[in-house]
Amino acid sequence: MNSTKPAYLTLLLALAHGVAGISILVISSWFIAVSAIAPVGFNYVIPAVVIRALALLRIASGYASMWVGHNDLLARIANIRLGVFSQLENSQINEKALTTEALAHHTEELASRWIAWIAPLSSIMFIFTSLCFIATWFDFPGAGLLIVLFAAWSIAVTLQGLRALRIAKRATCANAEFRQSSNNFLNSSAIWHLNRGLVGQCEDNATQQHNSHSASNASTLDVKEIKASNIVGKNVSAKAVWQEKIAQKNTASRTAWWFQGIAFLLVVLMISGALSIAQTLLFAPIAIVVPMVLLAAPDWAGNAFSSISKFAQYKQSAKALRQMKTTPIKMLCEREINTAITLTDFSIKGRRTNKVNTSMPAKGVVCVSGASGCGKSSLLQGLAGLLPANGKREIDGVNIPPGLVSNWRYVEQEPIILSGTLALNLDPAGQEIPHNQMTTLVQELGLDKGLLLSTWVGKAGRPLSGGEKKRVALARAILAKPRVLLVDEPFEGLDIHTQQRVCDVLNRYATDKLVIIASHVTPKALVVQKNVQLDEASVVTVNGEHRATL
Template identity: 60%
Template structure:
């Protein structure tokens, strides 16, 4: 069922092409016959036929575009869903392969029917049948038409092979540019140092910050691709015009053939028009090369699998023994957390607070022992525990779609009330669009939106990374009230440099680069070795 629109697009494109070439043949014959037609020749019938074919060509062209673009939109959705299924339970390890790259490659895959299958099929079908008909009716100068067809086939193959190599280089350069851009943007906090460093003597560290990334290499490869297609089109056009000159000069057939045999003008007219209808193949074959490269790039996505664990209920305690994130130079943690309440994890930057939270949630692999109610839990993402990152992901959609991305049917009243409690009244109504990737939101709004999303999912264990960073005192107090209420029946682990007095911390875990100690007299401290 899904292929029917694509095949219909192909048939309409063929009809469009056949109608166009038929108009050319009849028109050329009509022009020639008009010069020698006897008195009483009926000029109306050829004119009516040409007008009917023109209307058919226009109608089939528009219909092909309409059906083809509707099919394209459906195929883009299908291709992206397949890519997302490929990424299911996996994590992209190559940060340079961003969402924009995914969008670009999926569009190349989805557009194949209107980008290169239909155009190439159309031209091949017409060219082949023109040669067959010319041979069948023994038209003058048929050999030139067959020769031009052979030249076209060779040029398309050569152009395709070259386009494949360039498409590969374009993908490589594009990926390098994305990585450089990401690295450069990650240094935005120290851009102001660039001017100061440029004023320093070279031996003292001048030009430490990299220059602004340039897409010049990507642009050059893309320009090379277009230039090669254009050059192939020019060579083909030159061959076609040279064939026309040979035919019309009488080098092959006597000039008298065109005077006494009007059908002889058909082949020269086709040769002259060939660059217009057959030259498009060189640009279509470029699209084919980009499609092949995109298919290869998506097939070879660098991902690491994430093992999913069934819902893990916490009734008594969570125990860690000699526990830390795998492949990280971090201290080992041995501690026991209660089933409810707020545990504050503190320590200097780089001591492993975020890594510890991610490993407990299963986002990162770990070493050591993790036990829930005395039962050992293997590595894997625990489906009903939620990690709220420092820089949360915000979808390009409405507020409600961000709060219920899985479509679990969370009541709208629950969303509205929680947003109000977190001081996010500015995000109401829930139908409001938050902008592309939530760029219109401040960092504090993004954090609180992600926290609301985790709470609405009824996570059994909540692991929150730096929830108070960038918030004013009043907003911190509101967040504390929400966390305090949720901690009455759930365990919340909070990693933070800031611990507001309004937060009801039941115990504190101090991480240090060299050692770990219990902290906070008057609270229930966690004893660590």
């Protein structure tokens, strides 16, 4: 199926909707004027029927345009995200906080271009051009004023578009900074309590200022705001993001008001007698068409100023996706394991982790445990090939070079959830995984309560808890059927019953695959073949170097 057909159909329906609307305005205004001077025997039925038919066409085309357009939007979101995945193939985004921005906001801006600005702007441009041509061709009184308004509209759209591009650029930067700052702030949640002394001091200061200023009715400080400002910090603020959004909206509103003022001024000049065509209005019913079109111009042409803002954001989103900073990852072909994976003096480059020497079986569950900060997550990412490492990583005694093994999957501690259906999140690469497999796995992981495959999750959808996100990411990885599954903290935030269900899934998968889990929690239901303990107690000195003997 040609993917452009729904887009063109949306455009044609939007055009039919606009043409029907302006035709109703023109015919109705003429009909009103004719009715005032019509002779006896004038047939009022035909104009009334035409107006009714146009109204039905306008309603039908409007609903059809929305239906086709939004179905096309959903398909385009999926295709564009697949394109982003292709762009990110064999690489990873350096700034994780921007991953959601790239996959959610920017892809939606690109996918919505047909219904957001192409269809509205094209429809208005066609209607304006046609009105000017028809009015000039048939020599309507005041046709020149339509041309003047068209010129004013074109200039206004151009100027506002340039302004909107600058605002959209600032908004994109502000949004990226906010996401990065928020991510850094939330990652420091474990030490929020250390701000307690500072918050208490601020609370005392706020109380003192409140008491000292209450007599003079001066403004007082809000203790809660002081707490928030000190805990969150100056960098974690959505103020800049909202300011740019408000600036974009205000720019469109001001331009629309200027355009409306020009249209009304032309109407006043036309009917006040300042122009010679004013006399024509008294004798020619057709002369009322242009003033009515001018009066209604803010309604049928004013949407362009909101659409041009969408165009500006589209341009910035396209640029942001093209300029995503990524780190190439060397992809290695699939590897089978007959006996074991062996790590020798294995450590992660650029991170303060101990050298690890251990061997892992070809199948079963291997649990990597240890205190927070000892390098469990780094070890899994280095083993998977997502991080550069020193030392040897061998399969059946054969050293494998640096890189990501294609049939190994790493499930991160804070997984990414796309704005889309649950089915899309379970099969983001479009591998056409059977829905019955998805449903079975979702039920086994305890995600089936109120969460169907068609449920929209992520941004503007059903919010998922931390535990639900982890299980969705785990299901996504298992459905890819990797030879080695590396899971980071799968049990964190789960109750005992849900941990049991996750353990059952992992135990069953590990019957013929290798499952490596990094966790500080090891449920009794988890059948562990080998434990790898990363503790200071296991570190010894060998030839002046630190090694973890496992």
